[in-house]
Amino acid sequence: MAATTVGGLFMWLVHVPAQAGLPPAEYGVFLALLQLLNLMLIPAIGLQMVFAQQAAAAIREELSRQLAHTVRRVLLGVSLIWLCMAVIVLGFRHELAAMLKIANPAALWITVGIGLATVWLPVMQGLLQGRQDFFWLGWSQILNGCGRFVSVLLIVGVLGGWAAGAMLGALIGFVVALVVSAWQTRAVWLAPGARLRWDGWVARVAPLSLGLSASQFMLGADQLLVQSIFDKDVTGLYGAAGMIGRGLVVFTAPLMAVMFPKIVASAARAERTNVLAQALGATALVGGLAALTCTIVPELPLRIVYKPYYWASAPLVPWFGWCMLPLTMANVLISNLLARERFAAVPWLVLVAAGYGAALMGQAGAFQAAEQLVAFKMVVRTIGVFSLLLLGVAAWFTWGKRAEAAPS
16 A cells, blocks of 8 residues: 555656646646546556456466456457557547647657556556555556656656657656566466356456446546636646645555455455445545645645646635545445445446536536636536535445345
């Protein structure tokens, strides 16, 4: 947990050299591309969870062979899917660049390149997570964050690169983490394979991907909307406050990384565990204290990370702190539900995310018509409302009557 937190800290600190070396318009592009990566991670996160689950349950030789076969097939499959997506981006490159206000097309292509690493890395990290090899899982996270931070520091801070250079730094971090994770799990995915029933495997990965897609979509869709409808010189202000709020999710992610395989293992052995209570309590405590700090001294986190230009976004910081807190807690409950294969909650989680997307798009005209700060607060309030709704749905399926009927 400590190592993964350090990795998240480095990823968060990337914004120190990025905002210092990039013009506000380019920093807004960088933030939008990072959130685009978060959306690209949606299917990959499902892969990490399903491989963590499969690796944790591979307690017999036959299951280990099936795991090795599955890893190799899935890596080939997701690579082909990524290639198709790259072709689509090629066809709509001008429209995407115009929507996200990208001046240098290289930034878009580097982001596409990162997409391949984002679908490979979670597979390898899922193997580490499922084997409860938290030492190397933690180092993978550290190297990803540290590699990104050092690369952005050199490319942007020293060499004067812009958004494309900053995204190149993100690519370097992903590649380093991928190489380390693949090397440490080579005994698993290079082992002799045994075929398995793909219909059953897909039936597991589909709800995992869809269930996790809800919170992942809600984490980053707002920045893309803001980037597309507001002037490029002010989107960085919104993004600066957003990065403070999204930091809650980054710094509590290690709790879920540890919780998931432990719950899978306990469920496989029909054992009782209090891991959920510990993770949820720690998340509520840490997140609540962070949100309270953002309320009392909203300028403090901005002063630590950002130059004075971005301090004007301080009024948004408390809003982001409290509106991201229920989303962070919902992530804990969703991970628990998916680890126990209580997939009845998935359609409702997806429905909440779809409603959130529709609400953002439906209010786009109202956002544009309002005064800038008021419009930004309207966007964040929309996040808060639907985050509470997502938390309520996850809580109902965790402790409500429907959860009582679900298998443990």
